[in-house]
Amino acid sequence: xxxxxxxxxxxxxxxxxxxxxxxTYSVSGNPYLFWYVQYPNRGLQFLLKYITGDNLVKGSYGxxxxxxxxxxxxxxxxxxxxxxxxxxxxxxxxxxYSSASKIIFGSGTRLSIRP
Amino acid sequence: xxxxxxxPTHLIKTRxxxxxxxxxxxxxxxxxxWYQQALGQGPQFIFQYYEEEERQxxxxxxxxxxxxxxxxxxxxxxxxxxxxDSALYLCASSLGDRGYTFGSGTRLTVV
Numbered sequence: 001x002x003x004x005x006x007x008x009x010x011x012x013x014x015x016x017x018x019x020x021x022x023x024t025y026s027v028s029g030n031p032y033l034f035w036y037v038q039y040p041n042r043g044l045q046f047l048l049k050y051i052t053g054d055n056l057v058k059g060s061y062g063x064x065x066x067x068x069x070x071x072x073x074x075x076x077x078x079x080x081x082x083x084x085x086x087x088x089x090x091x092x093x094x095x096x097y098s099s100a101s102k103i104i105f106g107s108g109t110r111l112s113i114r115p
Numbered sequence: 116x117x118x119x120x121x122x123p124t125h126l127i128k129t130r131x132x133x134x135x136x137x138x139x140x141x142x143x144x145x146x147x148x149w150y151q152q153a154l155g156q157g158p159q160f161i162f163q164y165y166e167e168e169e170r171q172x173x174x175x176x177x178x179x180x181x182x183x184x185x186x187x188x189x190x191x192x193x194x195x196x197x198x199x200d201s202a203l204y205l206c207a208s209s210l211g212d213r214g215y216t217f218g219s220g221t222r223l224t225v226v
Contacts, residue, residue, distance in 0.1 A: 006157075034214055043119075043205055043217035044158070090157055102148065102171050103207075103215060105157040 002027040002095045004106035012112045013081045021076040021109045023091030032094040033074045034103065035065055037087050044090060050074060061085070081113045119208050119218035127224045128196050134223060136191040140208030141216045146170075147189040148215065149181060150205040158205055164189050193223075201225045 003026045013019045025031055032051055036044040048059025055067045065076045074091060091106040120139040128134050140147055146165045150158035160173035164183035183189045187208075193200055201224050207215035 032212075036217075041219075041222070043121075043219040044207075044215075046214055046216070049214050102160045102163055102173070104160060105150075107157045 002093055002104050004091050004093050004104055006089075006091055006106035006109045008109050009107075010110045010112060012114065015083055015113050015115050016080050019078050019081045019085070019111065019113075021089050021091075021111060023074045023076065023106060024072050025074060025091070025093045026072060027093055027095040029095050031072075031074075032101075033065075033067065034092040034094075035059065035063070035074075035076050036090045036092060036105075038090065038108075039087050047076070047089075083113045083115055086111055086113045119206055119216050121204075121206050121218035121221050123221060124219070125222045125224075127226060130196055130198060130225055132196050133192065133194045134196060136193075136204050136206075136221045136223070138189045138191070138206030138208075138218060140187050140189070140206075144208035144210045144216065145187050146209045147183060147187065148207045148209070149189070149191050150207065151175070152203040152205055152220070154202070161191070196225045198225050 005024045034049045035047040038044050047063050048057050050057045050067045058064045063078050088108050090108050092103050094101045094103045118141050122137045148163040149161040152158045161175050162172040163170050167183045178194045180192045203220040205220045206218045209215045
């Protein structure tokens, strides 16, 4: 069975500082990893994904994520946080590349950027 | 190019009633997945439809059922509503091995 863990319910960062939102996963087979962001009363917006290749993946709004196979982690990062980055962030995993595999989400991490 | 459209955006139902939620996928997408997101939690997978059939199902009771139409749109039906069914219901569409595009969701409140 596949699963995703986001160990931090909330992350607080000052504007301009780097941010990291942690994610670890468990799947059988090759992982297909995602980060999504959710603003209040809205659906999920895609940020980035890892399929294969370079372990550092760049996505929307200046976010990037680092895939670490040995630690089964896929942490989301940004070099300089903006107040507008404040939102709920979800890590997700799919076992394998087949569209028949469902995507499983973590419990989410609330990112709060203070001015 | 329209994204994923869900209707209605909000609704209130009484315990024991039945509800139908609708989803129109993004143009060109052929697969629809439904998720339930309770307040303060991550989305939980309900089921996925492809070629008008349920292809995968999460850990939800039979009260939750669905349908996919030839134009790829989909419905989620919930019978005998419980207070615990109150949540944001998200529809996501996809094509092949690409990621999902989500709709804005339907907020269901059961009273």
